[in-house]
Amino acid sequence: MSLKLYFLRHGETASSQTGTYCGRVDIDLTEAGYQMAEQFAQAYHDLHWAAIFASPLRRTMATAQPLSDRIGLKIQRREGLKEIAYGKWEGKTPAEVNMEFHDDYVRWLADPGWNAPTGGEKGIDIARRSSEVLEEIEQTFDSGNILVVSHKSTIRIILGSLLGIDIGRYRDRIGMPVASVSIVEMSEHGPLIHVMGDRAHLDKDLRDRFGT
């Protein structure tokens, strides 16, 4: 058996509901977000888990917690799994960013691989720091199931890297709703996607909630 990576995006937050940019701002899950984390644990606790890695932000730790509690496996925090740093755009809506930082915004929308939000991080920097975490996981575990709880941009950039897609395309190619799971097996001939953006573990009312 080979190594299987389960990338889980954190559950719903106030920002995922409103669409404001939320990178390093450390907000909590909503009530529905906590339910999403519970339902993930409910659906997946039977798997044999080798480790749980998570971004150290509150919303990802809270998403990993129910599974960690059920199976008694400690969450390993890694800075490399954090969300993109939005710099001066943190907490603002796209419309506000477009007004205040118009040129930076247009550049970033066209290619977030090599352009950063004003004072924030380029996609390529996120690809580098997250790939160090993946390398650590691959070196520590040669098989088994590993949970990686992270964020919308970070997971999409990791998937883009694994698939061999230009990092600058991550925002336009891959949808990644809250609490969705993407499963990648590190097989002999490279990363094999079992499923991307799966939300079958959520109740219909949670799946149907509005948000990004």
Place this chain on the structure above:
Amino acid sequence: MGLKLYFLRHGQTAYSATGGYCGTPENDPGLTPQGIEMAEAFAEVYCHLPWQAIYTSPLQRAIQTAKPLSDRLSMPMELRHGLKEVAYGEWEGMHPNAIYKKFPDSYVRWLTDPAWNAPPKGERGIDIARRCSQVLEEIEDQFPSGNVLLVSHKATIRIMLCDLMGIDIGRYRDRFMLPVAALSVVELCDRGPFFHVIGDRAHLSPYLRSLPNT
């Protein structure tokens, strides 16, 4: 809202249950009873969407998979040769071990890069990419928005997904798993194809999901 393409792989066949290579019309098994249940489960969950059109490969297993939705909506199927499975040539109906014994070099070449290497007398990945991109172009020209179903095959759908995502065609066998009756949804947006989900099987019961599914 942009045009949303729903790529559905056909349901279970005798080959998908055992892993034999199965491509062209000369080798066109129908669905197993469980495969038909998968098709019905898809129709049950997705019949409420406003569908614009149903395109399908003319092979029997694809038509049988599209039929329950087509019947419910009274919407005809558009059959397109471009959506057919890879022609496996001399490998049709054989299992991997037998192919490796009889065709060792061409099999290793094909496994390593199925884009530019064909099974003997079969099709290269790049040929499949060309014929199915003509079907996608036809659909894009006709429908600027709405939901369109495409029922096709394991290799063909994986090649379309690679093409839309910008992945080298030679990687299609190694990057995507795509079990039977799996659904992948791609929206054609202003800045290109946006993948909502790949390999979704939430429309199947746990029993159908648990079956052998290559």
